[in-house]
Amino acid sequence: MKKVLMATLGESPAVVTEAIDRLAHEGVPIDSVVILTTSDAHARMSLELLQEHIPAYYNHRVNLFDVRRLDGLYDVDSDTAVLKFMEEACSALRDCRKKGWEVYASIAGGRKAMSALFALAVQFYGARRLFHVLTQDPELEEEGRIWKLQNRTPEEQKRLLHPPVETIQLVQLPFVGLFPLLGNIITGLQGGSVSGEVRQILEDNGLVRADKVTDLGKTVLQILQNVESLPEPRQGECHFKFAEKEPKEAPKTREWANRLANRFLFIERVDDIGWREGQPKVKKEPPNTLLIFLPGRRVTGIGFRLTTTARTEGQLNRACQEVEKWIEREIL
Numbered sequence: 001m002k003k004v005l006m007a008t009l010g011e012s013p014a015v016v017t018e019a020i021d022r023l024a025h026e027g028v029p030i031d032s033v034v035i036l037t038t039s040d041a042h043a044r045m046s047l048e049l050l051q052e053h054i055p056a057y058y059n060h061r062v063n064l065f066d067v068r069r070l071d072g073l074y075d076v077d078s079d080t081a082v083l084k085f086m087e088e089a090c091s092a093l094r095d096c097r098k099k100g101w102e103v104y105a106s107i108a109g110g111r112k113a114m115s116a117l118f119a120l121a122v123q124f125y126g127a128r129r130l131f132h133v134l135t136q137d138p139e140l141e142e143e144g145r146i147w148k149l150q151n152r153t154p155e156e157q158k159r160l161l162h163p164p165v166e167t168i169q170l171v172q173l174p175f176v177g178l179f180p181l182l183g184n185i186i187t188g189l190q191g192g193s194v195s196g197e198v199r200q201i202l203e204d205n206g207l208v209r210a211d212k213v214t215d216l217g218k219t220v221l222q223i224l225q226n227v228e229s230l231p232e233p234r235q236g237e238c239h240f241k242f243a244e245k246e247p248k249e250a251p252k253t254r255e256w257a258n259r260l261a262n263r264f265l266f267i268e269r270v271d272d273i274g275w276r277e278g279q280p281k282v283k284k285e286p287p288n289t290l291l292i293f294l295p296g297r298r299v300t301g302i303g304f305r306l307t308t309t310a311r312t313e314g315q316l317n318r319a320c321q322e323v324e325k326w327i328e329r330e331i332l
Contacts (some may be wrong), residue, residue: 001099004032009043010110015133017161019106024170032065040074046146057256066262071329076113090227093125095265098233108133132171188222231315233265242272266309275303282324
């Protein structure tokens, strides 16, 4: 069973590597890492360092599987940011759960609001463990901040990113998994009839008051509906088929294909196809296919046919919306 570290990230990249090392020490070898972060400059630098460091240090035994980033948002300090962050966190947890992967959730990085919202997402979709990461050496913690770390030599960076495992502590955080009640919670927030137990949960948490859904309840409903309307994650691995290309083009094509497959677990197959100027970025081909084209500042001349797990028109529309948003963020 794949073991995934899902972690919030801010200005201290060491909280990710420390969690990987401590979990391995406890007999939990992490296979993949999923990062939840913002567009803050320090968070971006932390991410760039980890993207280079993790595969090299762990000899590709650990891969940075996916990054869920709030593009254009530098903090979770508005209703829009809360909605976006919660959707990203919940959809990432939901996909891992449906794939049967074990999730180890760390709230050690990033803003306090990110940590609180990620803990709430874990309440809805569950995790094997939820924890905070601490080290016993305050100097290491301070020196591990990205604006200091980036000016260090590779050996000094390694020392700061990987302190002695005995000095790392994972502080276990309790949570109550609501996933078995999720369908009933959505029904209750839609105004449907639910058990007294679920009704009490909704009222106690300020989601329903006097039999009316509150503004907070409407926000939670929107998040859960958006997440649950996504197509199911694929069974097994994604399949790829690449056309013959110039040697310099092939690696870039494979890189983008892998990024798509990791980001969207509803993609079952990626076929490399031709690209022409003026084609739309995303085109639906019912019942379950998307054609995407990647012209932009960071990439040109790449097209893919994505076979998805969509089973309805609504699911294909949701898949299209998510891929469109991702393309706008990643290639422009």
